[in-house]
Amino acid sequence: IDPDESDDNFIDIRIGEMKGFDCDTIHYDSNHALLQAEQTQCGDFTFDRYICYTSNVRGNSLISSLASQGRFALPVIERYVVNHTDTIDVHTHYSRYINPSNVQKSYVEIRHNGREITRRNYADYDCHGNLLETSVDGAAPTSYLWGYASTLPVAKVDGSGYSDFANIASKSTIINTGEGNESNLESILAALRAAQGLNVTSYDYTPLVGCTKITAPNGANTTYGYRAGRLASISGHQGTQLKAFDFTMAGEG
Numbered sequence: 001i002d003p004d005e006s007d008d009n010f011i012d013i014r015i016g017e018m019k020g021f022d023c024d025t026i027h028y029d030s031n032h033a034l035l036q037a038e039q040t041q042c043g044d045f046t047f048d049r050y051i052c053y054t055s056n057v058r059g060n061s062l063i064s065s066l067a068s069q070g071r072f073a074l075p076v077i078e079r080y081v082v083n084h085t086d087t088i089d090v091h092t093h094y095s096r097y098i099n100p101s102n103v104q105k106s107y108v109e110i111r112h113n114g115r116e117i118t119r120r121n122y123a124d125y126d127c128h129g130n131l132l133e134t135s136v137d138g139a140a141p142t143s144y145l146w147g148y149a150s151t152l153p154v155a156k157v158d159g160s161g162y163s164d165f166a167n168i169a170s171k172s173t174i175i176n177t178g179e180g181n182e183s184n185l186e187s188i189l190a191a192l193r194a195a196q197g198l199n200v201t202s203y204d205y206t207p208l209v210g211c212t213k214i215t216a217p218n219g220a221n222t223t224y225g226y227r228a229g230r231l232a233s234i235s236g237h238q239g240t241q242l243k244a245f246d247f248t249m250a251g252e253g
Contacts, residue, residue, distance in 0.1 A: 031055060034073055048081040062094060066103055087113055097125045104129055124162055126150060133162040147185060148207060155189055158199040158217075193217075 027037040032055060040047045055072035057063040066074060078090040088110065095106035102125065109119045123133040123141065128150045135141040143162040147154035186204070193200040204213040209229055214222045225233040234243040 029053070029055070032072055044083075046083050048079075048084070050077075050079040050081075051075060052077040062096070062103060065101075066094065069101075069103075087111075089114075098127050102127060102129055104131075148205065152203070152205050152207070154185060154203055155192070156201045156203075158201075160198050189215075 025039050026035065028034060029036045032053075034053055034055070035051060036053075036056075037048070037050045039049075052075070053072060054063050054066045054074045054076060057067070057076055063076065066072070074094075075090070075092050077092070080088045080090075091109045091111065093106050093108070094103050096103050104125050105122045107119055107121045109116050111117065118137055120134060120136050122131060123135065125131055126146065128146075130146050130150060130153075131144055133141050133143045140159040141161045143157045143160055143164075144153050145155040145157070146152065186202075189200065189202045192198075193202075199217040201217060202215045203211055204215075206212050206226065209226050210224060210231065212224050212226075214224075216222075220237040222237070223235045223239075224231060225235070230245070230247055232245055233241055235241050
C-alpha cells in the first residue's frame, strides 16, 4: 500500500474561508453541480456544511487520478460548523491497493475542533475494489468474503482480520462459488463457522434480484422473498412472516 498522499495544503477551494452565505442558502460547484456549501438557521443556531471533493484538489497525483477516472464526486473533507465556532471535520484519505489504478479509501477520521475523536481504517481490498477488512479505533476488525465471481459479499466475520483466513483452502472456492451451486457455498460457510469459532454472518442471493437469506452467527435466518424482481416478504427464523409488500401500477389507487 502506498502512503496516503492527501494533504490539506492541496485543497484548491478553502472551505474554511467560504463566508457570506445567507439563511438557508446552497452553493454548488460550477464544474459538476456538486453541493459544496449550505447554511441553515434554526432559532439561535446556525449550521454550516462545506464539502471538498476530489475534483477540487490540485497538486496531488493520487487524488487527481481519481478525478481523471471520473470519480470526481468523492469527498475529501466535509466540515460542519455550529454557530461559526464549533467545528467537526470528516477527512477521507485514499491509497493505492494491489495495483496503481486501484485507489480506495484508506481511513476516515473525524475531528472535533481540530482534535481527532475517532478513525475508521480500511485495511485491505481485493483487485476488484471490494473491501476485505475494516476496523474502528484499533478495535477488533471486521472482514468480508466475496463470492459470485467477487461481485457479492457472502460472509461478514466480526473479530478477525482477513489475513487470518490465509490458510483456509476454501477461500478461493468461496470467491468462485455462486449461482448454480449455492448448496456448495452453504456447506463451505457452515464449515468455516464451525471450524474457526468466529462470528460469521452469511448472505445468500438470487443474482440480479437480491439477497434471499441472511444467517446470523447464532444460526438464526432471515429470509427475503421476491415477486417479479421486487421484495415481497421478510420472514424470521421460524418462517414466520414479519413483513409483506404489495406493489401496484402508478395511478391504480
